[in-house]
Amino acid sequence: MTRAISLHDVSKAYTRGARVVDRLSLDITPAEFLVLLGPSGCGKSTVLRMIAGLEEIDEGELLLDGEYANDLPPSGRDMAMVFQNFALYPNMTSRANIGFPLRIEAPDTDPRPRVDATARLLGIEDLLDRLPGQLSGGERQRVAMGRAIARHPSAFLMDEPLSNLDAKLRTHLRAEITQLTQELGVTTVYVTHDQAEAMSLGDRVAVLRGGVLQQVDSPRAVYALPRNVFVAAFVGTPRINLLRGLVRAPLDGAMTISLGKQFLRLPEPLSLDHQLLRVQQGREVIVGLRSEAVRIAKHSAARPGEVPLTGLVEHVEFQGHEILVHFDTGSSPAVVPELEAPRPRPGSPARRRRRDGSVLTRLRERSAAGRAGPVVTLDHPEAAVPEAAEVRLPGDLIVRTTPDLALRHGMQVPLLVDLAHLFVFDQHGDRICPHPDRLPDLGE
Numbered sequence: 001m002t003r004a005i006s007l008h009d010v011s012k013a014y015t016r017g018a019r020v021v022d023r024l025s026l027d028i029t030p031a032e033f034l035v036l037l038g039p040s041g042c043g044k045s046t047v048l049r050m051i052a053g054l055e056e057i058d059e060g061e062l063l064l065d066g067e068y069a070n071d072l073p074p075s076g077r078d079m080a081m082v083f084q085n086f087a088l089y090p091n092m093t094s095r096a097n098i099g100f101p102l103r104i105e106a107p108d109t110d111p112r113p114r115v116d117a118t119a120r121l122l123g124i125e126d127l128l129d130r131l132p133g134q135l136s137g138g139e140r141q142r143v144a145m146g147r148a149i150a151r152h153p154s155a156f157l158m159d160e161p162l163s164n165l166d167a168k169l170r171t172h173l174r175a176e177i178t179q180l181t182q183e184l185g186v187t188t189v190y191v192t193h194d195q196a197e198a199m200s201l202g203d204r205v206a207v208l209r210g211g212v213l214q215q216v217d218s219p220r221a222v223y224a225l226p227r228n229v230f231v232a233a234f235v236g237t238p239r240i241n242l243l244r245g246l247v248r249a250p251l252d253g254a255m256t257i258s259l260g261k262q263f264l265r266l267p268e269p270l271s272l273d274h275q276l277l278r279v280q281q282g283r284e285v286i287v288g289l290r291s292e293a294v295r296i297a298k299h300s301a302a303r304p305g306e307v308p309l310t311g312l313v314e315h316v317e318f319q320g321h322e323i324l325v326h327f328d329t330g331s332s333p334a335v336v337p338e339l340e341a342p343r344p345r346p347g348s349p350a351r352r353r354r355r356d357g358s359v360l361t362r363l364r365e366r367s368a369a370g371r372a373g374p375v376v377t378l379d380h381p382e383a384a385v386p387e388a389a390e391v392r393l394p395g396d397l398i399v400r401t402t403p404d405l406a407l408r409h410g411m412q413v414p415l416l417v418d419l420a421h422l423f424v425f426d427q428h429g430d431r432i433c434p435h436p437d438r439l440p441d442l443g444e
């Protein structure tokens with residue numbers, strides 16, 4: 001048996017007046033794998049705990065299979081929770097840990113067959129006689145998962161279950177969780193702040209910001225049609241480039257988006273997407289360029305739909321299979337406040353210190369940058385437009401390329417922007433293009 005979980009306008013405040021979850025509505029269908037994604041403190045765990053019955057709901061309704069469940073005690077909800085810090089009983093073997101909830105539920109039934117079946121499913125038969133102290137982190141997490149599964153609950157609630165593990169193990173267990181939950185066909189709500197994890201696990205991803213749901217969609221739709229600049233910036237690596245632009249749509253000439261001293265010229269006839277930009281004439285917008293939207297045009301001509309831009313190499317980041325080139329295009333980055341500290345300006349003390357590059361210096365630098373300006377916040381664009389000279393931050397565009405290109409600091413490099421991959425957001429950060437009609441499979 002698997003559950004439908006619905007939240008209708010659910011709110012929660014721990015202290016009066018400060019809502020940490022704000023009118024959240026979500027319909028999770030039976031057997032769905034839904035990921036709650038968002039930065040630290042955005043209310044993910046609180047939502048999960050309200051679903052589990054561990055936290056009271058202040059306003060709104062929780063429905064389980066269509067039945068009002070706000071006041072149902074946790075034991076009556078038939079859900080199993082898996083936490084980040086594998087809460088195993090240290091003095092019990094894996095077998096006893098996995099069997100524990102079964103013994104509570106049905107004291108007269110021998111838990112062994114269920115425990116053995118669960119252990120087989122998770123490939124931990126060899127670990128059943130060990131104590132948690134004799135297991136590695138990954139093994140402990142499997143046992144914790146086993147304890148949740150053995151009961152055959154009607155829903156799993158997982159709160160960052162993999163975040164204490166190293167990267168390799170995390171990827172491995174991620175694949176296991178996907179397979180396991182598909183096999184069991186149990187509704188799963190999975191909390192993480194790791195966008196890569198969310199994208200690879202979820203049937204749908206619900207993005208939260210400050211307790212407010214921003215978007216809930218398939219991973220593909222969240223990536224290709226982010227509702228706003230926050231979602232666009234939260235999802236995808238390397239992070240989407242966000243530049244401040246100005247739309248110019250003269251009656252007698254081509255429409256352009258200025259990016260500082262350069263501009264993107266939109267080809268005639270205007271595409272459906274670009275027609276939507278007409279009403280933005282004379283207004284500031286935020287241009288979003290993911291790494292697939294820009295390429296270095298050293299040895300190749302523009303393809304249809306590509307327009308030129310020039311960048312000054314600021315910094316080259318070697319990644320092995322690729323390099324990330326940080327360009328200065330003379331435009332100003334738009335900053336999403338929760339997601340990053342602003343980069344220091346050239347010549348500032350923070351910037352000069354970067355040369356010695358120690359971790360401590362960089363940390364210090366980051367916290368100094370967090371205090372000093374300029375920050376272009378999106379919520380108050382008009383209040384945060386400093387003098388033109390001040391907003392010239394270096395390395396405003398990061399482009400991914402193959403490692404064989406020899407690029408050095410200070411080189412002037414021709415770039416091509418693929419307008420088919422152009423994102424534009426309005427002053428409030430809401431997406432203007434692409435229009436969903438252009439990506440009908442992902443339509444909103």
Ligand SMILES: Nc1ncnc2c1ncn2[C@@H]1O[C@H](COP(=O)(O)OP(=O)(O)OP(=O)(O)O)[C@@H](O)[C@H]1O
Pocket residue numbers: 014015020038039040041042043044045046047193
């Ligand atoms: N018991 C509590 N009392 C008061 N405030 C709380 C309590 N629990 C959480 N909060 C606050 O509520 C907000 C949301 O917390 P929550 O734990 O849901 O965030 P989260 O998204 O899970 O963050 P993280 O990714 O860091 O785990 C935070 O600002 C947190 O400080």
Ligand SMILES: [Mg+2]
Pocket residue numbers: 044045046159
């Ligand atoms: Mg949490």
